[in-house]
Amino acid sequence: MREDVTGVGSLRDTCSEFGLILDKLDATLLERFRVLAATTETVRDVQRIVHHACAVFGFYEQHKPAQRFTENEKRIVVIGSLFADIGKAGPLHANAHDQRLIAEMFSVEGVLDDQQSVAEFLRRTFPTDASARRERFAALGLDPQMTLRTFWNLHAGWTLEIIRHAGVPEEAVAAAATHHMLENVNPETIVGLDGRYSVDFGDNAAFDRAEKLVILLDKYDAMRRRTSSDHREAITWLRKRLSQHPKFHDDQEFLTLLEDMDRVGDVRAT
Secondary structure, eight states, X not given: OOHHHHSHHHHHHHHHHTTOOGGGSOHHHHHHHHHHHHHSSHHHHHHHHHHHHHHHHHHHHHHOGGGOOOHHHHHHHHHHHHHTTGGGGOOXXXXXXXXXXXXXXXXXXXXXXXTSBHHHHHHHHOTTTHHHHHHHHHHTTOOTTSBHXXXXXXXXXXXXXXXXXXXXXHHHHHHHHTXXXXXXXXXXXXXXXXXXXXXXXXXXXXXXXHHHHHHHHHHHHHXXXXXXXXXXXXXXXXXXXXXXXXXXXXXXXXXXXXXXXXXXXXXXXX
């Protein structure tokens, strides 16, 4: 597989720019990225997200220098975004064959019924070999009767278990693992009630604006690509999403970041 075609090769450059040598990490990480690049939009998504993150950093440098992102925050945002969806290649113990099974399930987008069982999803989506896929899914220790939403939510926890001992900077591990906090997905309850981490992530002691920017950029990009929304529509959707969240509806870090993302504008059009 040619990495310049899949986009995996560009991940090396991005990691290097932010002080991380991808090839010095656990080799299985790169293999998972190859699986994801071949089956999903994940690698292309993160390239856009990183571009958008850098635009936000630049906005703060120019317009809000007193609140500019520190080098450590930038690293957390970028590296955290790069690795956030690596769990879409399945749990830590999945081999290459089963990583592809899980990645192919995540590649199916636009599914409206997230309360259907995984077994039903497989039957509808992969009719020619649904039974074999269901058996492989179960062999991973996963229940085919779980809802599709439950399955989707598992990937944040899988990301955590995959990267926490693989050489990824501890500070960025937290950001990657918490990228679905707006869905109340809190793997291993690593974010405490006070917002501080319950385990050691190096210099990253609390769930704060770096992690929140990872979340907003991820959701913004997903909204733009998956629904063909423009910048204004995506920002409006995010505002509504935040306003309806019981915990984060008045979170000033989230709200400020979202306003500033709006001010940055449509970086895709530039």
